[in-house]
Amino acid sequence: MKHSEAVNVKVGQTLYFSRGFNADGSPQRWKVNGKVRRWKRDSLRLEIPVKHGLYDYAVVKTADLPYFFLSEKDAEDFYGKEAYQYND
Numbered sequence: 001m002k003h004s005e006a007v008n009v010k011v012g013q014t015l016y017f018s019r020g021f022n023a024d025g026s027p028q029r030w031k032v033n034g035k036v037r038r039w040k041r042d043s044l045r046l047e048i049p050v051k052h053g054l055y056d057y058a059v060v061k062t063a064d065l066p067y068f069f070l071s072e073k074d075a076e077d078f079y080g081k082e083a084y085q086y087n088d
Contacts, residue, residue, distance in 0.1 A: 001068045006060075009036055009048055015060070015068045016075035017052075027075035028052060030060075030068070 001015070009015070013032045020028040034049035048060040060068055069075040 001065050001070060003044060003046070003062070003065065005070060006046060006048060006065055006068075007036060007038070011035060013070075015048075015050060015070065016072050017068055018075040018078040019067050027069075027072055029072075030058070033057075 009032050011032055011034065015030045015032060017028040017030055022028055030050040030052045032048060033051045037047040039045045045062055047062075049057070050060055051057050067078075069078065
């Protein structure tokens with residue numbers, strides 16, 4: 001995700017994490033559960049509070065933006081759909 005896209009993220013929007021996957025093989029879905037925090041002194045710095053499941057909470061920081069996407073297809077294309085499939 002680009003910085004310009006991250007600034008416009010809204011509460012309740014779903015972000016797709018390309019480094020993790022669900023049991024069905026799709027990229028993890030993280031829900032934005034707070035407003036985007038920005039700093040006046042450093043305009044590139046931002047934090048996005050997110051939630052995954054019942055108990056997992058995290059903060060997406062500027063360094064994490066390359067691994068989060070706004071669409072599931074973009075997250076799959078990052079590593080390739082084969083990376084999310086189990087090979088039993």
